[in-house]
Amino acid sequence: MKVLVTGGVRSGKSRHAESLLAAAGAVAYVAPGPVSDDADWAERIAAHRAARPASWTTLETHDLATGLATEGPVIVDCLGTWLTALLDDHALWEASTGEATGLVRAELAKAIETLAARTADTVLVTNEVGLGVVPSHRSGRVFRDLLGLVNQELAAACDEVHLVIAGRVLTL
Numbered sequence: 682m683k684v685l686v687t688g689g690v691r692s693g694k695s696r697h698a699e700s701l702l703a704a705a706g707a708v709a710y711v712a713p714g715p716v717s718d719d720a721d722w723a724e725r726i727a728a729h730r731a732a733r734p735a736s737w738t739t740l741e742t743h744d745l746a747t748g749l750a751t752e753g754p755v756i757v758d759c760l761g762t763w764l765t766a767l768l769d770d771h772a773l774w775e776a777s778t779g780e781a782t783g784l785v786r787a788e789l790a791k792a793i794e795t796l797a798a799r800t801a802d803t804v805l806v807t808n809e810v811g812l813g814v815v816p817s818h819r820s821g822r823v824f825r826d827l828l829g830l831v832n833q834e835l836a837a838a839c840d841e842v843h844l845v846i847a848g849r850v851l852t853l
Contacts, residue, residue: 682802685836687809688845695729695758697845698804702754705802708737709755711748714762715769729758743770746791753801760807760835764828774820785827793838805839807832 686698702708710733717723730739742748743766748757757763767788768774773781796803810825810832836842842853 682841683796683799683805683839684803684841684843685805685807685832685839686843686845687807687832687836689809689812692845693848693850694806694808694845696848697843697850698756698758698806699733701804702756702802703734705754706736707753708734709748709751709753710737710739711745711751711755711757712739712741712762713743713745713748713757713766714759715743715766743767745788746795749792749795749799749803754803755799755801756804756806758806760805760831761824761828764824764831768824768827774823778823778826781823781827782830785830789831789834793834796835796838805835807835809844 682701684698684701686694686701688694712726733739740748740751743763745757745760745763749755764785767785768781771784773784808828810828816822816825844851844853
């Protein structure tokens with residue numbers, strides 16, 4: 682089973698994604714986001730870790746393909762933070778659209794190749810973008826457009842896509 686779980690911020694995506702692997706025993710939880718010194722962010726991460734089963738391990742990496750190459754069931758939470766880290770690591774927030782898209786497509790191709798080879802259950806969590814206003818800042822538009830691309834490509838590589846809204850799940 683390969684599932685992409687999408688939805689808005691605080692919609693219940695992570696809780697749903699974790700429930701899909703609750704019976705799996707040992708699970709690798711891939712956290713691909715940027716490191717932050719924000720106290721609220723650190724508190725949120727600590728709460729998420731404390732809620733996970735003791736048999737789950739956490740792998741913090743910005744290399745999505747490496748995270749997906751982990752043995753056994755894997756959950757990646759979340760692709761939006763992975764994209765943020767990728768853009769940060771390569772200083773692409775102000776780069777040309779073509780340069781940013783090229784790097785994202787290259788990294789995505791490696792991740793999709795690894796995902797296709799996986800035989801264990803895999804759940805990817807992402808944020809749904811484009812349902813609201815057009816961002817007024819370039820960085821917001823870059824993020825929205827690139828995450829939309831990431832979501833479409835990974836959705837095509839998965840067996841199912843689940844949309845979570847207000848804690849309710851729709852299988853697309």
